[in-house]
Amino acid sequence: MDSPALNLDDFISRFQLLRPQPARATLNQRKAAVLIPIVRREQPGLLLTQRSPLLRKHAGQVAFPGGAVDSSDASLIAAALREAQEEVAIPPASVEVIGVLPPIDSVTGFQVTPVVGIIPPNLHYHASVDEVSAVFEMPLAEALRLGRYHPLDIHRRGNAHRVWLSWYQHYFVWGMTAGIIRELALQIGMKP
Structure with missing residues (x-):
């Protein structure tokens, strides 16, 4: 199924003008941040990574660049930008941060804040071989198509938890x- 066109100006205005979804209560105290890198193109892209299969946690999973906040980080945004530079060589100065999504709890005990940023189309990504096995781009309109995500309800430690699943190419x-x-x-108000 083809996704409708979504230009960058429309995405940015919808992201900044629509009211945020209500934040869920988070329980985790350790802070982390991820960068949601939107590639500035006529048809924007969403940059994703595949974690190294040799990592101790989340090996081989598709992820956003990000990680735990260090004591040297001035903010959650600074942490996301530092991690993006360490993992895929995105220079922090090249990221136009347009906002954040409400934090969410991870199963590994972190409160994760997603930071949305626009990056130029001509960056040369250099994946950190210790952390990242692949860097790929997915069309933003396709990534934001709600119908591509399928729920799976799992039970962990006596609690029900919904996980979303999707495929893109072989990822x-x-x-x-x-x-x-x-x-x-x-x-941004996408419809199913």
């Missing part, structure tokens, strides 16, 4: 990453 997009993309789609 399996699920868990927190799929949930964040879906929340972004809801934030």
Whole structure:
């Protein structure tokens, strides 16, 4: 199914003008941040990574660049930008931050804040071989199509938890990453 066109100006105005979805209460205290890199093109893209299969946590999963806040980080936004530079060589100065989504709890005990930023189309990504096995771009209009995400209800430690699943080319997009993309789609008023 083809996705309708979504230009960058429309995306930015919808993101900034529509009211944020109500934030869920978060329980985790450790802070982390991820960058949602939107590639500035006529038909914008969403930059994603695939984590190294050698990592101890979330090995091989599709993810946004990001990680735990360090004591040297001035803010959650600074943490997301630092991690994006470390993982895929996106210079912080090249990111136009347009806002954040409400924080969400991860299963690994972090309160994760998604930071939405626009990046230029001509960046040369250099994946950190220790952390990232692939960097790829998905058309933003396709990424934000709500019908591509399928729910899976799981039970962990006596609690029900909904996980979202999707495929893009040969990449399996699920868990927190799929949930964040879906929340972004809801934030800008995308319809199923």
